[in-house]
Amino acid sequence: MTLLQVFGTGPAASASPNLSSSDPAAIAATLAPMGIGFERWQVQGGLSPEADPAAILAVYATEIARVQAGGSYPTVDAIRLTPNHPDRQALRQKFLAEHTHSEDEVRFFVEGRGLFCLHIGDLVLQLLCEAGDWISVPAGTKHWFDMGPEPHFCALRFFDNPAGWVAEFTGDQIADHYPRLDDLGA
Ligand SMILES: CSCCC(=O)/C(O)=C/O
Ligand SMILES: [Fe+2]
Ligand code: NI
Secondary structure (H helix, E strand, O other): OOEEEEEEOOOOHHHOOOEEEOOHHHHHHHHHHHOOEEEEOOOOOOOOOOOOHHHHHHHOHHHHHHHHOOOOOOEEEEEEEOOOOOOHHHHHHHHHOOEEOOOOEEEEEEEEEEEEEEEEOOEEEEEEEEOOEEEEEOOOOEEEEEOOOOOOEEEEEEEOOOOOOOOEEOOOOHHHHOOOHHHHOO
């Protein structure tokens, strides 16, 4: 189940959230004033374990066309991580390092789950994303992402540039002080 938890950033702030909700409408209403889009979209049934990124993108051609209709995100990829992925530890550490992007972070989870953590002012918002969750985070937002030690997710990622995923790391170790995906029982 999708879950939003909002924490402060002071000492011991990560011990318990100020707000916790699994209601999609409440989650969207909480995030909207911060410029963050959250929607629930239909997913297209089970993806074959053998489906490569091109096949996954073909399955979601309609949803991709909808996102790209505005003209802002001409590049799209499909990232799929499984529990036995050979690079899972390195990839987990990369995404756990707080970073920003010079473009909006637009993602559609089509399988599995992952924990997005947004560091906005004196708040940390942790959004446990599940299949069917679509999010849009404004360019420049400090954030990290936890796929857990045994990742299981597939997300479509929309970019405004042909290079795809480009990040600037902040060097802040803030992620060490907040719950991880496995702390949520996910
Ligand atoms: C859920 S998509 C994989 C992670 C990613 O692209 C990103 O930018 C995390 O912050
Ligand atoms: Fe990111
Ligand atoms: Ni620290």
